[in-house]
Amino acid sequence: MNSPNRITPIIYGTAVMTLIAVFPVLNLINVFCCAGIILGGYAGVYTYWKQLQNTGLALTTKDGGMIGILCGILSAIFVTGFGLLLSLFSETNPMIEIMKTFDDIGFQMPPEMSQYLDKFSNEYNEHGFSPTITLFSFISNIILYPLFGSIGAIIGVSYLNKKNTPKI
Amino acid sequence: MPEFHEKSLSETDVSKKVYFAILSLSLIWLVLILLVPVLMDSGGVPEKISSFLYLFFSKVCHQQDERSFHLLDHKLGVCSRCTLIYTGFFIGTALYPIKYSLSNTNTPAVWILISAVIILFFDVVLDSAGISANTFYSRSVTGFIIGFILPLYLIPGFVKFFSEVHAFLRNKVST
Numbered sequence: 001m002n003s004p005n006r007i008t009p010i011i012y013g014t015a016v017m018t019l020i021a022v023f024p025v026l027n028l029i030n031v032f033c034c035a036g037i038i039l040g041g042y043a044g045v046y047t048y049w050k051q052l053q054n055t056g057l058a059l060t061t062k063d064g065g066m067i068g069i070l071c072g073i074l075s076a077i078f079v080t081g082f083g084l085l086l087s088l089f090s091e092t093n094p095m096i097e098i099m100k101t102f103d104d105i106g107f108q109m110p111p112e113m114s115q116y117l118d119k120f121s122n123e124y125n126e127h128g129f130s131p132t133i134t135l136f137s138f139i140s141n142i143i144l145y146p147l148f149g150s151i152g153a154i155i156g157v158s159y160l161n162k163k164n165t166p167k168i
Numbered sequence: 169m170p171e172f173h174e175k176s177l178s179e180t181d182v183s184k185k186v187y188f189a190i191l192s193l194s195l196i197w198l199v200l201i202l203l204v205p206v207l208m209d210s211g212g213v214p215e216k217i218s219s220f221l222y223l224f225f226s227k228v229c230h231q232q233d234e235r236s237f238h239l240l241d242h243k244l245g246v247c248s249r250c251t252l253i254y255t256g257f258f259i260g261t262a263l264y265p266i267k268y269s270l271s272n273t274n275t276p277a278v279w280i281l282i283s284a285v286i287i288l289f290f291d292v293v294l295d296s297a298g299i300s301a302n303t304f305y306s307r308s309v310t311g312f313i314i315g316f317i318l319p320l321y322l323i324p325g326f327v328k329f330f331s332e333v334h335a336f337l338r339n340k341v342s343t
Binding site: 030031032033034060061062064065066116136140141144150151154155157158159162 | 219220223224227228229230250253273275277278281292321322324325326328329332333336
């Protein structure tokens with residue numbers, strides 16, 4: 001018997017991860033140790049497990065882990081791309097807003113930090129986005145999303161397989 | 169029989185590699201969190217590295233000053249709860265071989281993990297709802313508990329994952 005396709009679970013998992021990361025307020029979930037990404041990995045595995053229910057095939061850790069990693073990679077690309085598009089189409093310079101917020105709350109910025117913000121602000125003015133921030137964001141996303149996505153997926157496999165085990 | 173011996177040797181090898189990779193990565197992660205304020209205090213190039221590390225960890229934590237441990241007058245890379253989650257994770261991983269074999273692929277009952285998540289969840293929700301303010305102590309303890317428990321699920325899971333991938337690739341190569 002052929003195993004069900006893994007595209008649908010990957011799409012679901014990626015959608016959950018990406019939506020949580022890009023929606024305002026909802027993205028606060030990710031400040032709790034990337035809970036949104038873990039949830040996305042779990043959602044991908046859960047969808048795959050649901051598909052397997054009618055086939056009689058078992059959910060393997062290999063498939064679950066791969067779904068989590070792939071969801072993470074795709075979501076990292078989408079989230080970075082979304083951030084890039086948002087800054088390209090928005091008229092505001094987020095660095096100026098950050099500096100203004102610090103001024104409002106009376107935060108004394110170290111000279112190094114102020115220098116950085118100026119540099120990023122100039123990049124925004126020049127290109128409409130900051131290549132440094134985009135690159136850094138992509139590098140950290142491509143590490144964090146597959147890592148936490150696979151954690152969510154592996155916990156999911158462990159939980160769903162336990163749920164399926166008949167009690168003696 | 170020799171074939172079986174060869175297979176089990178290979179699986180033990182995979183589980184050892186997976187365990188030491190998780191142990192090393194969790195140690196590096198924890199050291200980076202502790203290193204951020206030290207680098208910030210050093211000035212020059214280390215300070216620049218520290219700024220990028222703060223930016224990196226801002227993806228996984230709110231980094232609120234009043235909720236973070238401080239070292240050399242600078243906050244750590246993540247808040248107190250996250251610091252204790254990662255510390256708990258490292259200690260749990262380091263102590264794992266005392267109770268379990270490295271090639272173990274069985275996880276404990278899920279209710280243990282769910283209980284730890286519920287305790288942490290209530291600590292967050294009761295504080296957010298203004299019912300009972302959490303403290304440095306409650307945040308640290310709830311964080312540590314979940315961090316300490318997680319390796320019991322993740323190490324067997326990753327061992328199983330990499331063993332299955334290893335077996336799959338070996339079969340692919342042999343056919």
